[in-house]
Amino acid sequence: MPRLSAAQVFYGSATVVLSALAMLLLSRTDSGAGVAVIGAAALVLGILVAVTAPRPGRARALRTAGASGTARAPHRVEAVRTAARAHRAGDHSLHR
Secondary structure, three states, X not given: OOOOOHHHXXXXXXXXXXXXXXXXXXXXXXXXXXXXXXXXXXXXXXXXXXXXXXXXXXXXXXXHHHHHHHHHHHHHHHHHHHHHHHHHHHHHHHOO
């Protein structure tokens, strides 16, 4: 498994702290079991956020690949159209 980036660790940690604080304030629990359940839920949520957050290098690579793919697409479409026209012109000239 690849290591998490610093941004992913930050997002996960911030999620744990803020979600635990929000859940504790909203639930107004006083029992130790309630605090433990909220802490476990916040931890699971933080891990989920850290793992699913995009990696900075990968996002940049995907943007570059996407941009180069869309830049080449009109040329490919034009080449297919030109080949289709040449094929149709050849078919018509053979039938004369």
